[in-house]
Amino acid sequence: MQIFVSIASYQDPLLKNTIEDCFSKAANKDSLVFGICDQSDEPLDLSNLCFQNQIRYEHVETIFSRGPCWARSRIQDLFSDEKYFLQIDSHTLFSESWDMQLIDALEKIKSHGQKSHYHKKPFLTGYPRAFDYDPKLRSFVKQTADKNILPIAYREDSLFMRDRFSRQIGLRTNKQGISHGYLLAAGCLFAEGKMIREIPYDQYYYFYGEELSLMLRLFTHGYSAFHMSDLPIFHLYTNHESNKRPLHWAPEEDKNRSIKWHELEKKSIDRLSNLVEGFSLGGYGLGTVRNLNDYALISGMDILKKEVLNKVRATTAELFENVNWEDVPI
Numbered sequence: 001m002q003i004f005v006s007i008a009s010y011q012d013p014l015l016k017n018t019i020e021d022c023f024s025k026a027a028n029k030d031s032l033v034f035g036i037c038d039q040s041d042e043p044l045d046l047s048n049l050c051f052q053n054q055i056r057y058e059h060v061e062t063i064f065s066r067g068p069c070w071a072r073s074r075i076q077d078l079f080s081d082e083k084y085f086l087q088i089d090s091h092t093l094f095s096e097s098w099d100m101q102l103i104d105a106l107e108k109i110k111s112h113g114q115k116s117h118y119h120k121k122p123f124l125t126g127y128p129r130a131f132d133y134d135p136k137l138r139s140f141v142k143q144t145a146d147k148n149i150l151p152i153a154y155r156e157d158s159l160f161m162r163d164r165f166s167r168q169i170g171l172r173t174n175k176q177g178i179s180h181g182y183l184l185a186a187g188c189l190f191a192e193g194k195m196i197r198e199i200p201y202d203q204y205y206y207f208y209g210e211e212l213s214l215m216l217r218l219f220t221h222g223y224s225a226f227h228m229s230d231l232p233i234f235h236l237y238t239n240h241e242s243n244k245r246p247l248h249w250a251p252e253e254d255k256n257r258s259i260k261w262h263e264l265e266k267k268s269i270d271r272l273s274n275l276v277e278g279f280s281l282g283g284y285g286l287g288t289v290r291n292l293n294d295y296a297l298i299s300g301m302d303i304l305k306k307e308v309l310n311k312v313r314a315t316t317a318e319l320f321e322n323v324n325w326e327d328v329p330i
Contacts, residue, residue, distance in 0.1 A: 001028075001031060001084065001103070002033055002082040003033070003082060003084040003085070004078075004079050004084065004086070005088065006035050006075045006079075006088070007090050008036075008071035008089070009038050010062070010090075010245070011039065011246045012245050015040075016044055018090050018092045020049070022034075022098075025094040025095060026098065028100070031099070032099075034057075035075040035076070039065040039248075040062065062246075062253060063257055065248060067205075067207065067261070068206075068207070069202060069203055069205040069206065070203045072201045076196050076201055081197075084192060085193040087187070089187035092128070092234065092236075093234040094234070095230075097232075101232045105226075105228045106191070116328055118329075120222070121221075122225075123184070123223055125188055125189050126185055127152060127185050127188065128188050129150070129231065130142075130235060149177070149229045150227070150231070151227045152183040152184070152185060153314065153316060154183070154299075154301060154315050155167040156311070163273050163306075164212075164272055165209055165212065168185075172317070173317045176229040177325070178226055178228050178229075179227045180319060181227045183212070186211050188235070191223070195223060202214070202271070202281070204268070205268045208268055209272035213272050213275050216292070217275070219295055220288070220290050220295070221286075221290075226325060297329075297330040298313075298330045
């Protein structure tokens, strides 16, 4: 039961650290297959890794990069029908036996699909807990105190801030186990591998629109989002001196590109609107299993009309705390 681990990296000095930690903390190390798009000045040296034959690696010079969605799409070309699919960022750490924890949670939800169609095609997602660099210890330290469900909701002060795009925010609950979800984190996404055959990544998004567009495509194709407590993945949210990496949109990075980042961003926002309005987008459109009215019921957000129907549902932990994951939320 192989796991394809997708890692899109841009000028990230922690890429190799992420690969090594992912491998070393897995219960079934031989089951891992890495797909990596490394957008950097110099290729990563993989020669001293004992598992280099499990890595499918592409190096891209930064001037040719078109952003994270473009890179994630290229990585999916390296996918070879592995049983499971994990998408992470290139500055990530793991808990011991992270692979079995994710598989067990996903299969638990899927087993409920015999009773409920809503649970037949689940995926796990969430904003991971943080890790940071401790200069005194000269090592990375994970923040493990909060083991409750940490779901994603809409940020109340940024609803429909750019056309149909709204910001997301991570919440905390007093609940452990599993909960429903209605948004996803692109840096932590786990599902059966067949999901990306049915819903491949759309390379024409940049940052704004990436996560919401994928969520809407997955949801309308019959996939359902779930969160789990004690998520066994950790993320570096800061860009400080211990991990100073150039950002894709930085002026020095962007100045020699033929297509500038702000052009990509505008196209991304326009594409999100085209998606919501029902354009096919060359096979990257919405599905027909569910519709945007169904999404409005679970999320409280009418994305098509740009209306907030239920602010409590959209911006708080109400759904995640009060609706059992075994029940159908719509």
